[in-house]
Amino acid sequence: MSPSRDRVRLAWARAGWWGFAAATAVMVAFALLSRAPGPEVGLVVAAVAAATALAIRIVPERLDSALVLLPLVPAWGYLGLAAPITLLTEILAALAALSALVWVADASSPTRASGLRRAGDVLALPAVGAAIALVAGLLIPPGELRIGVAALLLVAALALVAVVLARLQPAREAPASSL
Amino acid sequence: MNASRSAGLRLTARSWVCYAGAATLIAAGVAARDPVPLFGAVPLLLAPIAALLAAPAGSEPLRISWRDSGEAGAVTIEGTIAVPPGLHPRELEVSLPCPPELRELAPFRCTPESGSMGFRAEWMAPAPALLSIELPRVEWRDAVGLAGRPLGVEGSPLTIERYPPEVGRLGGLRLQRTIALPGESRSRTLGEAGEFYGVRAARAEDPWRGTNWRAWARTGARYVNEFSLERTGDVLLYLDARPSSLGRQIDRELFGVSRATAIGIADAFLREKMRVGLAVFGEFVQTVPLGAGRSHRSRLRDALIAARVADTAAPAERGAVGLRRTITPGTTTILVSPLADESASQLIVHLRRRGYPTIVLSPSPIPAQLAIAPPLSEDRAVVTRIVRLYRRQQVARAWSEAPVIDWNEYWSLAGFTAFLHHGMYARRHT
Numbered sequence: 001m002s003p004s005r006d007r008v009r010l011a012w013a014r015a016g017w018w019g020f021a022a023a024t025a026v027m028v029a030f031a032l033l034s035r036a037p038g039p040e041v042g043l044v045v046a047a048v049a050a051a052t053a054l055a056i057r058i059v060p061e062r063l064d065s066a067l068v069l070l071p072l073v074p075a076w077g078y079l080g081l082a083a084p085i086t087l088l089t090e091i092l093a094a095l096a097a098l099s100a101l102v103w104v105a106d107a108s109s110p111t112r113a114s115g116l117r118r119a120g121d122v123l124a125l126p127a128v129g130a131a132i133a134l135v136a137g138l139l140i141p142p143g144e145l146r147i148g149v150a151a152l153l154l155v156a157a158l159a160l161v162a163v164v165l166a167r168l169q170p171a172r173e174a175p176a177s178s179l
Numbered sequence: 180m181n182a183s184r185s186a187g188l189r190l191t192a193r194s195w196v197c198y199a200g201a202a203t204l205i206a207a208g209v210a211a212r213d214p215v216p217l218f219g220a221v222p223l224l225l226a227p228i229a230a231l232l233a234a235p236a237g238s239e240p241l242r243i244s245w246r247d248s249g250e251a252g253a254v255t256i257e258g259t260i261a262v263p264p265g266l267h268p269r270e271l272e273v274s275l276p277c278p279p280e281l282r283e284l285a286p287f288r289c290t291p292e293s294g295s296m297g298f299r300a301e302w303m304a305p306a307p308a309l310l311s312i313e314l315p316r317v318e319w320r321d322a323v324g325l326a327g328r329p330l331g332v333e334g335s336p337l338t339i340e341r342y343p344p345e346v347g348r349l350g351g352l353r354l355q356r357t358i359a360l361p362g363e364s365r366s367r368t369l370g371e372a373g374e375f376y377g378v379r380a381a382r383a384e385d386p387w388r389g390t391n392w393r394a395w396a397r398t399g400a401r402y403v404n405e406f407s408l409e410r411t412g413d414v415l416l417y418l419d420a421r422p423s424s425l426g427r428q429i430d431r432e433l434f435g436v437s438r439a440t441a442i443g444i445a446d447a448f449l450r451e452k453m454r455v456g457l458a459v460f461g462e463f464v465q466t467v468p469l470g471a472g473r474s475h476r477s478r479l480r481d482a483l484i485a486a487r488v489a490d491t492a493a494p495a496e497r498g499a500v501g502l503r504r505t506i507t508p509g510t511t512t513i514l515v516s517p518l519a520d521e522s523a524s525q526l527i528v529h530l531r532r533r534g535y536p537t538i539v540l541s542p543s544p545i546p547a548q549l550a551i552a553p554p555l556s557e558d559r560a561v562v563t564r565i566v567r568l569y570r571r572q573q574v575a576r577a578w579s580e581a582p583v584i585d586w587n588e589y590w591s592l593a594g595f596t597a598f599l600h601h602g603m604y605a606r607r608h609t
Contacts, residue, residue: 006285066193073200077207080215093219101226105323119322125229126222133221155224162228
């Protein structure tokens with residue numbers, strides 16, 4: 001196989017079409033719920049963000065696939081603010097983030113096979129966390145500041161645990177006994 | 180190996196991208212007093228933590244088996260990394276960077292298989308090369324790539340040797356006989372190869388393969404066979420590793436070519452049971468004394484891989500004076516030098532004065548010079564001609580002291596082998 005054809009094939013594999021489809025579908029659904037100035041603008045924002053993210057995935061060979069979040073996050077922000085505050089839009093916001101993580105996992109590269117099939121281990125906790133947040137938002141009456149502060153502290157504690165886990169050094173092992 | 184679960188575990192850049200995205204969404208939600216973006220931030224905040232929790236416990240070092248293949252300049256590296264239980268091949272990220280001396284023909288490729296990870300790199304050596312490839316880096320990664328942990332790899336570095344194929348024809352050469360004193364010839368040596376010479380009482384270190392079983396049966400004591408080998412001469416490969424006026428980059432390129440060719444020439448002579456020595460003259464002379472055999476080849480190869488162009492140029496005389504401590508004068512010396520400066524020609528003079536009959540193999544710097552600073556198309560012919568004329572003058576100056584082979588085409592040593600077999604050097608000493 002010629003090197004140029006090989007590169008095209010790899011670029012095609014890098015795109016992660018399943019992840020792209022999931023992220024785009026969620027954003028389109030999100031855009032259709034947009035209020036003023038209307039769903040058309042939301043659709044345009046969603047299309048531009050999805051196309052830019054796809055270009056980031058395909059065109060540069062050595063760019064990290066997580067950089068798809070760069071165009072997607074502002075688009076979610078806009079769509080989230082333009083949509084009415086309902087349970088459906090909150091679910092879509094969580095699904096949008098999860099679909100982006102699926103897209104990041106769907107990163108077939110020459111040095112690593114796609115992790116899409118085993119992404120469930122990593123995506124389960126964020127999905128459960130989003131579900132708990134949705135249920136809490138649904139059941140807890142509005143105006144409870146203490147619950148909000150508690151949730152914020154919980155998230156901060158989780159982030160701290162992540163940082164501590166990441167910075168832990170290997171424990172010095174005891175020398176093997178000769179007996 | 181009881182490595183702790185968190186040994187070497189780290190969040191990758193992707194995690195920080197996720198956190199940055201989450202922070203943006205939280206800021207937007209708080210600023211607009213709208214909870215919808217906050218729900219988008221929750222999965223991005225939790226995903227890196229989930230990735231850290233998904234990390235497997237520490238594992239034993241991964242065993243690697245790899246080899247290189249390919250003809251001429253093609254370098255294809257294929258290998259397999261055995262994956263121990265508890266790890267899945269799809270969780271491994273393998274990287275093997277292409278050395279600067281080689282060019283990447285195709286992207287590095289990995290193929291997860293059951294219980295192992297196969298990999299393949301396709302590179303190309305634009306010129307003869309001798310280099311050691313370090314073990315690939317292997318890292319465990321979660322499915323989304325948010326957390327990683329470097330894994331130990333067990334194996335030996337791979338040595339890439341690519342040199343001109345004509346070197347193989349050097350073996351049949353009858354070298355000048357090494358004579359220690361006038362009238363005394365020590366060319367015949369006893370060893371494990373050659374014609375049968377006799378038997379002697381075995382020593383503890385003698386291998387069983389050389390045992391003379393009949394003598395043992397008759398005498399009751401173990402005897403071993405001895406063989407005598409007619410050695411026509413010894414070879415010293417002398418590499419000029421001093422910096423020259425060509426500049427650091429060209430010096431490095433030419434020295435890389437010289438190293439690769441030196442191991443090729445050494446290989447050819449060692450196959451014929453000749454003794455080969457090595458001298459690398461940078462700031463000082465570093466030598467590997469004359470020797471033969473497979474272990475000596477490894478010694479020469481390691482010395483050549485470790486050799487580098489020196490930072491400081493030493494006076495030419497030092498290169499010949501220091502040599503006499505380890506190499507017997509009279510040894511046929513193949514000096515590999517680009518002859519870029521006057522000092523290189525002086526080195527030939529000093530080597531000859533101290534009794535080393537010298538042949539110069541001179542890799543031409545012209546291809547590297549034209550590649551680094553290509554002249555304009557309209558001036559190209561004129562510039563090339565001037566550079567060639569200057570080079571011819573340098574070679575002619577060196578020819579007054581010793582025969583010089585101007586080596587323009589790095590992948591062919593036909594001129595060198597033809598010179599040694601049929602040229603002036605052969606006529607002079609036969």
